[in-house]
Amino acid sequence: MILSSLSLAALISACGKTDDPGAAKTAATTTAPVAAVTSTSLVTSTSLVATTTTAPTWPLTAPAAKLPATVTDANGASVTVTSIDRIASLQGDITEILWTLGLGDKIAVVDTTATYPDSMLKSKPNAGFFRTLSAEGLLAQKPTLALVHPGAGPAAVIDALKAAGVPVVVIPELNGTDLLEASKKIKLVGDAVGLSDHAAKLAAQVEADINSAVAEAKAAATTSPVAAYIVPRGTQVFLTGLDSPSNAIIAAAGGTSAAKLLNLKTAAALTPESLIGVQPAFLVSTFTGVAQAGGDAAFLAIAGIAETPAAKSKKLLVFDDSLIQQFGPRTGQAVRQLSAKFQG
């Protein structure tokens, strides 16, 4: 669906992101398997292009960083950064922000939560899942700065990084319910790499993009279809809660999230009946989620999903994980894409 290869490729080129061939390639290759299902609910690509005329050109070109930079991180620690030549970027959204700022070539090592942009990630060493890092593996990449999620660890690994003289800046999660947390996160990352002004510019662009996307979605909204954001895990169906970016994005795009109807404050495994009970018109998931279920046909056949109106009309919208699960520079894009599907 929503991310059908045609419309996304069109969208990307409309955004002027042709300088990132990897992004177009990702969309084309990863969406291929779902094309058959999507075609039934495909919104014409022109409608998407029409709404994205203001989208900026990314990645930006980064000016020289003002170093040393001293920041107070999410843990209240005062950290002085002296070099950003080799950044250990240990969270997917931080990695995407660094790339968008134009610092892709400064990233020395990433973690497995990084999914965008694919073209860059292919050439970066991967330190594994950010909660199960290896101290020696990270230090072998000779980082000069580590930007980490508050949950990065194990704790002994973070301590070893600090002991080895690597400044560790903890960037708060900022994946709640306010779409503009995207710009806050961008500013915090910018401060940590000595590019506050540059990051403020990007943050302003992103904020304007999100605001206009939300306004457009509101103006276009004639109905508010029920959409369920689903993470399949084995034979169980998980719905993210109202505290998650996915449901905030669904709401901003003019949809009514299943989590809201079920009053799910945090993520939870659902009984099949409760999902059928809210009669979702759309199912939203990620490439990883659908792949784990065994492809979209298998996804739509899961008990409790198969009986929904959305499954019967094959309205499954598959997103890049980092686009829908967290706030970032492309949050406005996510709102536009969802809104187009909801009103299509």
Added chain:
Amino acid sequence: MAIANATAPARPLPARVEPTVRRVPAPVLLVALGVAVVVLIVASVSIGEFHVHWLDVVRVIGAHLGIGSDDSVPIAARTVVWQVRVPRTLLALTVGAGLALAGAALQGIFRNPLADPGIVGVSSGAALGAVVSIVLGVGSLGSWSTPFAAFLGALAVSILIYRFARRNGRTEVVTLILTGIALNAIVAACIGFLTTQANDQQLRSIVFWNLGSFANARWRYVAISSTLVAFGLLTLPRLARRLDLLALGEREARHLGVETDELRRAVIVIAAVVVGGCVAVSGIIAFVGLVVPHLVRLAAGPGHRLLLPASALGGAALLMLADLGARTVVAPKELPLGVVTSGFGGVFFLWLLLSVRRAQGGWG
């Protein structure tokens, strides 16, 4: 190498049907395992993703022991050696020794080759304690809360199982093992329920903890595990003679003057303390406590005076080797330790079982 010798007689059995299992003499086995442990200690502190010259490794360790200076070594290399590799190596060494030692002693008192720390509830109790502390946030000991809760859980569940299995001052082995299975199931259900109450972050901590790892090795954890394992090494081998007599049979052992119930109680409590401490600092590491004693028996026979110390050495060697694999095979990523121990160890053990069966025509 000792093990290979034991399985070497792959030729057809001689006509005289007599169990002529070739055994490795005790001193040879102990020396061989001791050498393996020393070699693995050296390898473990020298090998890794981060390149440190071996002379620098010697300088850093020497400096911390008060010999020479490591000022010429870059700070990152000093950190890698002294804060990452050395504590990891020592943690793997002590935890491996503790788990295998406790496993050997438990198999002895149950006179059952399937007994391992899991069966008396030590592992599942520790897991329950840890999960309770993670999900309910119980404990005001900061980063000590979870290890301490695991330790308490291990003791509580193993004592509970022992109590249930005891009647009129007697403990029946089969009842004890079946009670263990029942209580383990109940504990697993409690853990399963608690995980549905966990948020995403707690869920990830639980998974990490259940897989077992030395990635979070710290010197203070080394202090805990080495103290408790030393306690086990000082106490359990003293019971070796009595365990040998118990192997003759419950009644026979009593006739020979062994207080079998007292022996069982002592071994269970000591094993719970040792394994609880190990699990508390490294998470759950399956397989070592079950398999290492079997490997030693295959090589050198069932006598506990050799089995207990040899199992401790073998467990230490196995876990150091596994941890070396965990942190180097897919570097810079870290492989879960359970994958290495259960995966590779399981395949090796299966191969060994099959080849022993071919050579001796049976098992046990």
